[in-house]
Amino acid sequence: MTEQLRLSKRMSELGLCSRREADEWIAKGWVRVDGKVVSELGTKIFPDQKVTVERQAAAEQSKRVTILINKPVGYVSGQAEDGYLPAVALIKAENRWSECKVDNQFHPTQLRSLVPAGRLDIDSVGLLVLTQDGRVAKKLIGENTDVEKEYLVRVEYTKSGKLPEGDLRLLNHGLSLDGKKLIPAKVRWMNEDQLQFILKEGKKRQIRRMCEMVGLKVIGLKRVRIGKVRLGNLPEGQWRYLRDDEPF
Known part of the structure; x- marks a missing residue:
């Protein structure tokens, strides 16, 4: 008999969202299994059961941003450490690249849950990805990633x-x-x-x-x-939004 697995894990496997997002959506009543709303965290399902999400989930997900930054030397990728600032400290309106092609207004709420999808050590420079989207993080740093x-x-x-x-x-x-x-x-x-x-x-x-x-x-x-996303001409210390037509 096929084994049951946690609904949040199954949603992540299906590429719907990250496990953390899945738990948030389940708690809000935005997830259905075989057409029935499931709102209890930890619920287990069979792999062949149909999982769907409400429109509110897709709308919330579409607001999540992914940011590309050209990290300078002296900044750490994640949490501040040993007196060094994290790269996220550079994400502010005045550091946005003037040639960013995404029609998206910067707002401080975009810094919430913005985490590095991969690391660059303090002495290294170049392309660093920061994202609010669990799907992007999974693609770049998940166990089975094959992104170059x-x-x-x-x-x-x-x-x-x-x-x-x-x-x-x-x-x-x-x-x-x-x-x-x-x-x-x-x-x-x-x-x-x-x-x-x-x-x-x-x-x-x-x-x-x-x-x-x-x-x-x-x-x-x-x-x-x-992956397919290049640093290009993005100046050091500046950032831009990932475009919809830029898959990793």
Whole structure:
């Protein structure tokens, strides 16, 4: 017999919303299972039961924003720490990119529940995604994500001569971090001191640690793409809204 699972988990699996959003909608009576309103948190259902949501849920979800920022050095991705400001502190009307194409007026309520979907460490710059939409967060940092992240990495070889070809192959596949083998990456030289990294995972300080293992010191690291969304000409320290026609 098919096992039951929590309604909120099933809604997340169906791509309707995040689990947290699901719990909010259930509590408000906005969710139906086989046509009947379900308002009790923790309710379990069978996978073949039909789940629908009321129009109010879709309307509320459509107001949720996703913001792209070109994070400068010295800002942390998430909560403020060690006296450093979080990147969300840069999200204010005066820092909005003048070329932002979304007809959306900035309002401080858009900062509520605005969380980073992925991290960039304090010494790194480039594309950072902050979102109120649980579906976007799941797509970018969920367990089964396969979204590519592209980085330009300026490096210095700490040994004599040049990085051996075998070590470049190791950066592509063969290294382990924290006792686990890394998913294959795409790493190639862009010029004599800059590498392009394309990853499908994001362990803490992953690129810096990978480079250290083959004798490379990272001088600068910039994320330029997440999925199909590029940093482009977005100036450092400025932000814009994600457009409806920009799927990751």
